[in-house]
Amino acid sequence: GAVVSQHPSRVICKSGTSVKIECRSLDFQATTMFWYRQFPKQSLMLMATSNEGSKATYEQGVEKDKFLINHASLTLSTLTVTSAHPEDSSFYICSAREGTGRNTIYFGEGSWLTVV
Amino acid sequence: AQSVTQPDIHITVSEGASLELRCNYSYGATPYLFWYVQSPGQGLQLLLKYFSGDTLVQGIKGFEAEFKRSQSSFNLRKPSVHWSDAAEYFCAVGLNDYKLSFGAGTTVTVRA
Numbered sequence: 001g002a003v004v005s006q007h008p009s010r011v012i013c014k015s016g017t018s019v020k021i022e023c024r025s026l027d028f029q030a031t032t033m034f035w036y037r038q039f040p041k042q043s044l045m046l047m048a049t050s051n052e053g054s055k056a057t058y059e060q061g062v063e064k065d066k067f068l069i070n071h072a073s074l075t076l077s078t079l080t081v082t083s084a085h086p087e088d089s090s091f092y093i094c095s096a097r098e099g100t101g102r103n104t105i106y107f108g109e110g111s112w113l114t115v116v
Numbered sequence: 117a118q119s120v121t122q123p124d125i126h127i128t129v130s131e132g133a134s135l136e137l138r139c140n141y142s143y144g145a146t147p148y149l150f151w152y153v154q155s156p157g158q159g160l161q162l163l164l165k166y167f168s169g170d171t172l173v174q175g176i177k178g179f180e181a182e183f184k185r186s187q188s189s190f191n192l193r194k195p196s197v198h199w200s201d202a203a204e205y206f207c208a209v210g211l212n213d214y215k216l217s218f219g220a221g222t223t224v225t226v227r228a
Contacts (some may be wrong), residue, residue, distance in 0.1 A: 006159070015175035032214065043206065043218045044160075093159055097214050098175055105150070 003027060004096045006108035013115055018082045021111045023094030029074040032095035035067075038091040038110075048079040084115040118143050120209045123220035129197050130227050137192040137209030137222050148189040150208040150216065151181055161205065166190065177201070202226040 013019045020040075021023040023033055031052050036044040048069050049057040055070035065089075068080040081088050093110040121140045129135050148167050152160040164175025171183040174178060181192045190207060204223050208216040 034215065043220045044216075046215055046217070049213075049215060095160075095216075102163060104162065105210075105216065106162065107152070107160035110157075112157070 004030075004106045004108040006092065006094055006111050007027060008111060009109060011114070013084055015085055016083055016114055018080055019084060020025075020042070020111060021079045021081075021092055021094075021098070021113070023077045023108050025075045025096040025098075025106075027075045028096075028098045030098065031074060031093070032079075032097045033071060033077040033079075034105075035069060035079050036093045036095065040091075044093065047079075079102045081113065084113070086115045089113055089115045118209075119182075119208055120207055120216060120217050120219040122222050124127065124222045125220070126223045126225065128225040128227060131199050132196050135194045135197045135201070137205050137207075139190045139192065139219055141188050141190070141207075143209060143211070145211065146213050147209045149181075149183060149211070150203075151175065151179070151190075151192045151211075152206045152209075153177075154204045154209060154221075156204075156205065163192070163205075179196065179224045189222075196228055197224075199226045199228070 005024045007022045020081045033050040035047045038044045047062045050069045050071040052071045072079040091110050095105050095107045098104050119142045123138050127186050151163040154160050163179045164173045166173045166183045179194050183190050195228045204221050206221050207219040210216040
């Protein structure tokens with residue numbers, strides 16, 4: 001079946017630095033990918049929609065200058081957390097839409113970010 | 117406002133017993149409906165989905181869900197639970213833009 005891969009699965013960074021998380025669709029082309037954030041023992045909240053070849057669409061309350069999203073190809077979207085702060089520590093998870101008739105959303109394994 | 121409600125925060129069930137997880141939604145139109153399962157520290161695995169057609173949907177791992185339009189519900193069921201079913205279960209709802217809204221999740225504990 002379709003697979004979505006995220007890298008890295010875990011990352012620790014220092015406050016003030018930037019960290020990039022990759023989301024790849026391994027065996028299908030994803031014109032649309034989505035980025036979610038999940039705090040411990042809470043549900044997932046949509047952060048932004050990533051569209052190949054165009055600017056990402058951010059949900060209300062999400063800082064686009066802090067969470068930079070790039071969807072450079074049909075199989076790769078990246079989320080860069082800039083000038084990270086401890087409150088950015090969270091589980092970030094991406095999903096990709098397989099649109100070839102099956103119209104299914106597949107999620108990546110998620111990435112744990114800890115900012116120290 | 118659009119919302120997804122999973123009324124049960126935590127359910128404990130004996131191995132071999134049946135399981136039902138509730139999901140209710142409030143949307144302006146009939147949305148697409150999904151159930152996902154998440155093991156600790158892991159990503160989400162799709163159990164099943166409903167877009168249209170037969171309101172009883174079969175999924176993986178022996179799960180099924182029934183869409184009831186009149187009740188705005190999409191409850192997940194499994195006739196006989198295995199210890200490996202212990203996990204967090206999320207109901208998700210979206211429209212044709214595929215932006216999903218998630219319920220708060222239900223934690224399932226399986227006792228021997």
